[in-house]
Amino acid sequence: MTYVIVGGGLAAAKAAQALREQGYEGRLVVVGAEPHLPYERPPLSKSYLQGKSEREKIFVHDAAWYADQRVEVLTGTSVTAIDRAAHEVTLSTGDKLGYAKLLLATGATPRRLPGDALYLRTVDDSERLRDVLASASRIAIVGAGWIGLEVAAAARAAGVDVTVLEAGSQPLLRVLGERIGAAFADLHRANGVDLRLGVKVEEISGGVRLADGTRVEADAVIAGIGVEPDTRLAAAAGLQVDDGVLVDASLRTSDPDIFAAGDVARAHHPLLDTHIRVEHWANALNQPAVAARAMLGQDATYDRLPYFYTDQYDLGMEYTGYVRPGQADDVVIRGDLAGREYIAFWLSDGKVVAGMNVNIWDVTDDIKALINSGAPADRAKLADPTIPLADTLA
Ligand SMILES: Cc1cc2nc3c(=O)[nH]c(=O)nc-3n(C[C@H](O)[C@H](O)[C@H](O)COP(=O)(O)OP(=O)(O)OC[C@H]3O[C@@H](n4cnc5c(N)ncnc54)[C@H](O)[C@@H]3O)c2cc1C
Structure with a gap:
């Protein structure tokens, strides 16, 4: 029995890890188009771009880990087609590879403009x-x-x-x-x-x-004008695609043996009760464990709130939550906006739907709890830094 993971990014590497951690003993193949072992992209626009971190630091695992875990990584190799009836993928080498379960972790690629612009993805x-x-x-x-x-x-x-x-x-x-x-x-x-x-x-x-x-x-x-999910394979194979590969809350596509995770997946989120596609590191890090469980036939649901972060100059921030277009009708600031040390809350019908902490740390769990409570918050308490976040519900 072979499990195949298409894509050589963070989601692919984490899926391989999760499958082994959850006891999958069979053949496991990661097929990645890039000529590198899977690596993390956030440093590429931050410390690595600035020459402040070393190349070895960006890789999810080193070569020894894949060998030790018996994970075959075919770098510089693309999957060019999926034959769902035959349970087989075609590789850019012309070889065919059978699969019992398949995970699509093909990520996203930058939108292009005509002309001689540079892009930043790899x-x-x-x-x-x-x-x-x-x-x-x-x-x-x-x-x-x-x-x-x-x-x-x-x-x-x-x-x-x-x-x-x-x-x-x-x-x-x-x-x-x-x-x-x-x-x-x-x-x-x-x-x-x-x-x-x-x-x-x-x-x-x-x-x-x-x-x-x-x-x-x-x-x-x-x-840097955004990315498009790499859905070509999925669409050509007749899977449901709509701004991403559509998957249920267990990250299963419209084909019960094919799953998707990371930037390419548009997953049903049970708490938000809608399909969302999240183009962020934490999603590619955490979704694979759920996909792996589902691939192994276990019950699994991905219900984490979207989370991402950025570092720019001396500003570091984390953002938690999800705001539908036009949904937020109020923004409350706790702290010093001009001094760049604050938490911003986005509210909809009086309830917190997202929060962003700027140069303030260790508050993500409290922000998550406020959002997940689904209860109205007290605006004045939210804006008052002396009141603990846990005490800001109306
Ligand atoms: C410069 C940069 C900075 C970022 N900074 C942040 C940040 O600060 N915070 C944050 O939360 N997120 C950040 N992100 C986003 C984060 O890196 C992505 O969400 C994450 O990389 C998604 O991982 P993935 O494995 O789903 O997809 P990807 O990283 O896109 O990997 C997909 C891989 O699959 C390969 N592939 C595609 N099609 C095929 C095929 N048919 N056959 C074989 N291989 C295929 C691709 O070549 C690619 O290597 C950043 C992204 C970039 C580019």
């Missing part, structure tokens, strides 16, 4: 960008999302002039809204970034031309 991209930052005197970044802003911070740390071009009225608008988005705009401007909001990029060619005719000169242009 360790190779990060090393290329590090070289660019070492020699460039000015760069332009298209998109003020997490990747764009983290690259901006790394570039400023390298002494490079940075222009960030964003179509929205604030950075990170879709996730954080106007007020907190503006706080991130202030952070970057305070660190010397030329942040231009509400601008439209017309052409990227040795710099950027904006729709109003303005030219932004740059030695390199980096685009």
